[in-house]
Amino acid sequence: MLSLDFLDDVRRMNKRQLYYQVLNFGMIVSSALMIWKGLMVVTGSESPIVVVLSGSMEPAFHRGDLLFLTNRIEDPIRVGEIVVFRIEGREIPIVHRVLKIHEKLKSPGLLFLVWKWFQTLLSVSEPLPVLLSISKKDVGGSELQRSFKMQNGDIKFLTKGDNNAVDDRGLYKRGQHWLEKKDVVGRARGFVPYIGIVTILMNDYPKFKYAVLFLLGLFVLVHRE
Numbered sequence: 001m002l003s004l005d006f007l008d009d010v011r012r013m014n015k016r017q018l019y020y021q022v023l024n025f026g027m028i029v030s031s032a033l034m035i036w037k038g039l040m041v042v043t044g045s046e047s048p049i050v051v052v053l054s055g056s057m058e059p060a061f062h063r064g065d066l067l068f069l070t071n072r073i074e075d076p077i078r079v080g081e082i083v084v085f086r087i088e089g090r091e092i093p094i095v096h097r098v099l100k101i102h103e104k105l106k107s108p109g110l111l112f113l114v115w116k117w118f119q120t121l122l123s124v125s126e127p128l129p130v131l132l133s134i135s136k137k138d139v140g141g142s143e144l145q146r147s148f149k150m151q152n153g154d155i156k157f158l159t160k161g162d163n164n165a166v167d168d169r170g171l172y173k174r175g176q177h178w179l180e181k182k183d184v185v186g187r188a189r190g191f192v193p194y195i196g197i198v199t200i201l202m203n204d205y206p207k208f209k210y211a212v213l214f215l216l217g218l219f220v221l222v223h224r225e
Helices: 002-012 015-043 110-123 128-132 136-140 142-152 197-204 206-222
Strands: 049-051 066-070 082-085 094-104 154-160 184-192
Touching: 015 066, 197 206
Parallel strands: none
Antiparallel strands: 049 066, 066 184, 082 094, 082 184, 094 154
């Protein structure tokens, strides 16, 4: 049997060979961790690769699809974007689509308004009476609001699974109605269909996971090439 052949190979190995194989296994694990850390730095996400565990995003994504994520701070959250987020009290991240954006505009202070009015005066080459008649729209209108929002805006968003009938407020912690940027693990940038099904099997059947890990470790230890 295959398992008995593995055990016979282990018995025939001397201590030097065994130490070498253990060191080789450790290098493989270390290399995998280094690659993972490198992906985290490049993508800005704590989990640059995730597996879809449910059918809530069908037909866009199916159970077992492997997603590639980025989470750069300078990229704004947009409606329709697919995000992976964590909820307090839940260990496994959720993959859902942004349904709504809520931007809370803080009231600018008096000094900020005066400064923007002064900037407007300097940028307009008109006689003094015209400058003094600048409307409130020019001082507190859309341009001012956009400028202020970029600096002090409080952006929140609501999510929903494409295959779900209602939004995710029932999934959020009690009293929470919106998600914030800090809740985001990453934004989906690409995917490979069904390749993560092994991860689902290992998650659903812990004994299968331990058996796979044991066989992989045993194979590395007895593989001499």
